[in-house]
Amino acid sequence: xxxxAEQESAATEGAAYDGLRLRGLTKSFGGFTAVDRLDLxxxxxxxFALLGPSGCGKTTTLRMVAGLEAPTSGSIELAGQDIxxxxxxxxxxxxxxxxxxxxxxxxxxxxxxxxLRRRRVREVRTKVExxxxxxxxxxxxxxxPAQLSGGQQQRxxxxxxxxxxxxxxxxxxxxxxxxxxxxxxxxxxxxxxxxEVGLTFIHVTxxxxxxxxxxxxxxxxxxxxxxQLGAPSALYENPQSxxxxxxxxxxxxxxxxxxxRSADLVSVDMHGVAVSVPAVRSHADGAKGWIGIRPEKVxxxxxxEELDAPGNTIPGGVVTDVSFVGVSTQYLVRMPWGQELQVFxxxxxxxxxxxxxxxxxxxxxxxxxxxxxxxxDASAGAQRVDAS
Amino acid sequence: xxxxxxxxxxxxxxxxxxxxxxxxFIVVLMSFNDPRSRNVYSFGGFTLDNWLNPxxxxxxxxxxxxxxxxxxxxxxxxxxxxxxxxxALVRHRxxxxxxxNLLVFLPMAAPEIVLGSSLxxxxxxAGFAGQLGFRTILIAHILFCLSFVIVTVRARLAGMDDNLxxxxxxxxxxxxxxxxxxxxxxxxxxxxGAALLSFSLSFDDFIITNLNAGTTTTxxxxxxxxxxxxxPMQVNVIGTLMFVVSIAIVLVAEHRSRRQRRAALT
Numbered sequence: 334x335x336x337x338a339e340q341e342s343a344a345t346e347g348a349a350y351d352g353l354r355l356r357g358l359t360k361s362f363g364g365f366t367a368v369d370r371l372d373l374x375x376x377x378x379x380x381f382a383l384l385g386p387s388g389c390g391k392t393t394t395l396r397m398v399a400g401l402e403a404p405t406s407g408s409i410e411l412a413g414q415d416i417x418x419x420x421x422x423x424x425x426x427x428x429x430x431x432x433x434x435x436x437x438x439x440x441x442x443x444x445x446x447x448x449l450r451r452r453r454v455r456e457v458r459t460k461v462e463x464x465x466x467x468x469x470x471x472x473x474x475x476x477x478p479a480q481l482s483g484g485q486q487q488r489x490x491x492x493x494x495x496x497x498x499x500x501x502x503x504x505x506x507x508x509x510x511x512x513x514x515x516x517x518x519x520x521x522x523x524x525x526x527x528x529e530v531g532l533t534f535i536h537v538t539x540x541x542x543x544x545x546x547x548x549x550x551x552x553x554x555x556x557x558x559x560x561q562l563g564a565p566s567a568l569y570e571n572p573q574s575x576x577x578x579x580x581x582x583x584x585x586x587x588x589x590x591x592x593x594r595s596a597d598l599v600s601v602d603m604h605g606v607a608v609s610v611p612a613v614r615s616h617a618d619g620a621k622g623w624i625g626i627r628p629e630k631v632x633x634x635x636x637x638e639e640l641d642a643p644g645n646t647i648p649g650g651v652v653t654d655v656s657f658v659g660v661s662t663q664y665l666v667r668m669p670w671g672q673e674l675q676v677f678x679x680x681x682x683x684x685x686x687x688x689x690x691x692x693x694x695x696x697x698x699x700x701x702x703x704x705x706x707x708x709x710d711a712s713a714g715a716q717r718v719d720a721s
Numbered sequence: 722x723x724x725x726x727x728x729x730x731x732x733x734x735x736x737x738x739x740x741x742x743x744x745x746f747i748v749v750l751m752s753f754n755d756p757r758s759r760n761v762y763s764f765g766g767f768t769l770d771n772w773l774n775p776x777x778x779x780x781x782x783x784x785x786x787x788x789x790x791x792x793x794x795x796x797x798x799x800x801x802x803x804x805x806x807x808x809a810l811v812r813h814r815x816x817x818x819x820x821x822n823l824l825v826f827l828p829m830a831a832p833e834i835v836l837g838s839s840l841x842x843x844x845x846x847a848g849f850a851g852q853l854g855f856r857t858i859l860i861a862h863i864l865f866c867l868s869f870v871i872v873t874v875r876a877r878l879a880g881m882d883d884n885l886x887x888x889x890x891x892x893x894x895x896x897x898x899x900x901x902x903x904x905x906x907x908x909x910x911x912x913x914g915a916a917l918l919s920f921s922l923s924f925d926d927f928i929i930t931n932l933n934a935g936t937t938t939t940x941x942x943x944x945x946x947x948x949x950x951x952x953p954m955q956v957n958v959i960g961t962l963m964f965v966v967s968i969a970i971v972l973v974a975e976h977r978s979r980r981q982r983r984a985a986l987t
Contacts, residue, residue, distance in 0.1 A: 401887050421890040422899075428891045434884035438906050447902075448892035493892065 349413030352377040352533065353398065353501050358407035360393050367393040369557035370407070375501070375535060375550075377412075380527050382536045382548035386580070386714070390557040391537045395503050398535070399428045411500055422451070427494035428503040431510070433486045435478035441465070441489055442474040448497040464496045467526065484515045491523065495530060504536040508543065520546050541581050545569070553577050555714065569627075573616045575705050578625050580714035585631070585674045586623040586705065599704055604670040608645035614703040621707040628675040630701040633664060633687065636694045644698040650674075652691045662686060666693060745964060752957035771954040778953055784943035785959055791855070791939065792923040795862035800916045802863075803870025804908075810871070811878040828868040836865065837929035844933060853935030861933050862926065866919035873918065877911025917970070924963075 353375040360368040368390040375381045383391040396402040398409060400421035409417045416424050427448065435444050445464055449457045465471045468488040478486055487507060494502055504523070508516045524547050527534045538544050544551050545565035552562040553576070561568055561577045569581050578584040589601035589608070599615045601608055603624055610624065617623070636648060653673060654665035664676040664687065676695065678684060687693055725732075750764065752772065757765035776782040809815075810822060828836060840861050844850075849857055885907070889899040927941040934942060944956055 399891055401891070421887070422893045422895055426891070428888070430884050430888055432882065432884050434882060434888035436885060436888070436903060447889070447894075451893040451895075451898060497892070 350374065350410065351412050352379075353535070354410040355394070355398075356408045356410070358394065358397060358409065359405045360390070360397060360402060361405045366557055368397070368404075371558060373552065373559065373562075375533060377500075377533055378531050379550055380524070380534045380536065380548045382538060382544035382551045383554055384538055384541055384544040384551050384580075385554035386539055389554040391539075391554045392505055394554075395428070395505055395535065395537050398501065399426055399503055400424050401428075425497075425500040426503060427497050427499040428505060429487075429490045429494050429507045431506045433478075433490040433510075435486055435489055435493070437478055440475050440477060441470060441481070444478065444489055445493050445496055447493060452497075460496060464492045467495075467529075468492045483511055484519065487511065487519060488522075491526070495526070495532070498530070499532065501533045501535060504534060506538055507536075509538075509540075516543070523547065545581070553580060555580075571614050571703055572625065573705070574713070575623060575625075575709040575711055576714035578703070578705065578714070579712065583628055583675060583715075584625045585628060586625050586711045587668075587672065587674070588621065588707070588711075589624045589704075590621050591617075591619070598699075601704065603647070604668070606645070606647050608647075608702065609699045610702045610704045611700055614700075617704050617706045619707055623705040623707060623709070623711055625703045625705055626697050626701060628663070629661075629677040629679075630697050631674065631676045632696045633666065633676050633678055633693050634684070634696065636692050638694065644696060644700075645702070646694060646696045648694045650693045650695050652687050652689050652693055655687065655689055657686070664693075666695060668695075748957050748960040748964070751954060752961045754954050754957070756954060771958050775955050775958050777955055780938070781940075781943055781947075781953065781955060781959075784938045784940045787855070787937070788924050788940040791859055791862060792920045794859055795866050795923040796916050796919040799863045799866035799870050799919050800912060803867050803915060804874050804912055806867075807871050807874035807878055811875055825868050825871050828865050829872070833865075833926075833928040834932075837861070837932035840864070840929065841932045851935075853933055854937040857933045857935070858930050858937065858939065861929050862923040865926075865929065866922055869918050869922065870915040873915040874908065874911045877908050881907055921967075 353373075355371055355373040358368055358371040358373075359366065371390075371394060373394075383394060385391045393402060397404050400416070400419060400423075404417060407417070408415060411425070416426075436447065439447070442461055442465070446457050446461045449460060454460070461474075462471065465474055468491060470485060470488055470492070473481060473485065478489065481489065487510075490507065507523070508519050511519060520543060523534075523536075536544070536548060545568075548565065550562065551565050551568055553560045553568065555576050561573050568577060572578040572581065572584070575584075575586060578586065587603055589603040591599060592602045592607065593600040594612070597612045599610045599612055601610060601622065601624055608624060615622075633650075647668065649669040650666040652664055653667045656663045659680070661680055662678045664678065665673045666676055667673050674695065753767050753769070754764050755766040755768035755770065756763075806825075810818060810825075840857075841853075844853060844857050881904075885903055886899050889903040890896075894902060925941060926939075927945060930939050931942055931945075938946070940959070944952065947953065947956070
């Protein structure tokens with residue numbers, strides 16, 4: 334599953350690992366297991382995202398790394414040191430809390446200086462001024478947190494953690510309370526700061542777009558474990574489970590029966606149409622599987638039309654819904670076997686718009702399809718219609 | 722007509738203020754009274770004699786000093802114990818926590834006369850019969866102040882964001898530093914409020930004190946006693962002083978918070 338983690342750990346075997354290493358990390362609350370035997374390696378200096386729906390255990394994992402929650406079992410190692418049982422104030426780890434948790438009775442300056450003062454670091458004034466400059470809050474140093482806007486408070490929370498130059502900076506949904514526009518600009522801002530300071534960032538979020546925009550590596554979490562881990566583009570283009578396929582963007586998942594396997598191709602019978610999937614994109618061993626294809630990879634055309642996608646062609650579709658959204662048109666196409674597939678067509682001007690009720694033919698390049706285990710729930714991780 | 726309509730709310734507000742402050746004004750006025758007759762409730766003429774000789778009746782000043790001593794001791798003990806209890810009730814899960822939360826309200830809800838007489842019964846059966854006095858008053862005052870302290874501090878603590886203490890620990894503060902740098906400063910206004918409330922409750926209590934005082938006299942008991950014969954004008958001096966002190970405390974608190982706000986804005 335976690336191929337990147339395996340590569341990383343293989344590369345550093347023998348020598349002490351200088352990043353964050355979680356082994357068999359488990360946390361149970363009464364009968365409920367929030368985090369279940371989690372293994373994870375976070376390389377030093379990386380921007381890492383833990384992505385998952387609420388209740389998947391991502392925040393609990395973060396709190397265990399911070400020391401705010403004691404693991405039921407398993408170990409946490411940071412730069413070669415076992416920190417599983419150390420107290421939060423003894424760990425070189427700082428957190429940006431979801432609620433910011435700024436000290437309301439201290440000025441912005443004192444909030445940022447808090448960690449330095451506790452560790453009796455010299456030259457507090459210079460360092461705090463530098464940090465306030467980095468987050469562009471120099472003129473607000475004397476104010477109290479309540480007198481700042483949400484975005485400014487967020488930056489103070491970031492500065493207060495960053496100033497300590499921790500081994501790992503933990504961000505717990507730090508942008509969740511901001512409005513959409515501000516969130517976009519803060520995403521870029523946080524990414525810029527991470528590149529500038531070069532510290533390890535672990536960012537917990539349920540927003541897949543945020544995770545993909547900001548992180549070098551994304552770990553998709555579900556039900557206390559990691560579903561898949563990798564670069565955002567790798568996760569999106571080649572999901573290994575139905576959960577990842579649905580949680581990261583949208584996917585059409587179509588039931589199919591495997592009819593043949595060669596070294597680099599898997600042939601699948603999809604409701605009477607033979608389609609093929611590259612072997613490296615096949616993650617199912619059984620006789621049946623889910624053929625997955627992203628809506629923007631599907632081309633739509635008139636029956637018999639020569640589409641510029643030499644590959645799998647599926648005839649007999651009927652357009653049941655058309656939404657024109659400017660840059661693209663989103664179609665729902667009912668297939669002969671009754672399933673409705675999503676198709677996003679770019680409005681390049683080359684293709685005409687189809688209307689509801691028209692007969693169409695769908696097609697996609699075989700290298701874009703993927704094959705998933707039939708035992709998995711085809712709707713796992715799919716977002717409900719009302720919560721886009 | 723329209724002038725009345727426009728200023729009706731203002732006038733009503735002024736009327737309420739007058740209604741509230743007339744008794745206090747009378748107390749202040751009477752402290753400068755030079756009574757001409759046995760009827761001390763009429764203003765005979767202006768004099769500073771009452772202010773220059775506040776302890777004309779030494780037993781009154783004894784009572785005042787006793788009340789202040791009891792008030793301070795009761796405030797100190799109940800504030801410390803009550804604050805500790807409030808922390809335990811908010812921060813720890815233990816058997817009997819919810820029933821304790823409920824029981825804390827009982828002394829506040831029980832009529833004072835009931836509380837006072839049951840305390841008397843307790844003291845007598847515990848063998849304090851001949852020794853009612855300073856000690857028994859103090860015990861009784863700590864008892865009823867405690868509930869108010871617990872409730873006040875608990876409300877303040879419950880309203881505090883748990884994340885703040887976690888953030889402090891995350892920023893390298895030891896448990897002791899977390900308490901003194903974050904928890905205590907944030908809860909302090911609640912503790913201060915509880916202490917002020919305790920003092921005024923204790924200073925002013927008559928019913929419970931009267932039942933458990935034996936031959937000891939506190940200031941409210943003294944006033945009650947002399948009220949039959951005619952209150953000496955010095956009582957108004959003490960009343961005015963108490964009023965001035967409480968106004969001063971409010972003004973200082975207000976001034977401090979304003980200064981903080983202004984400092985924070987620059």
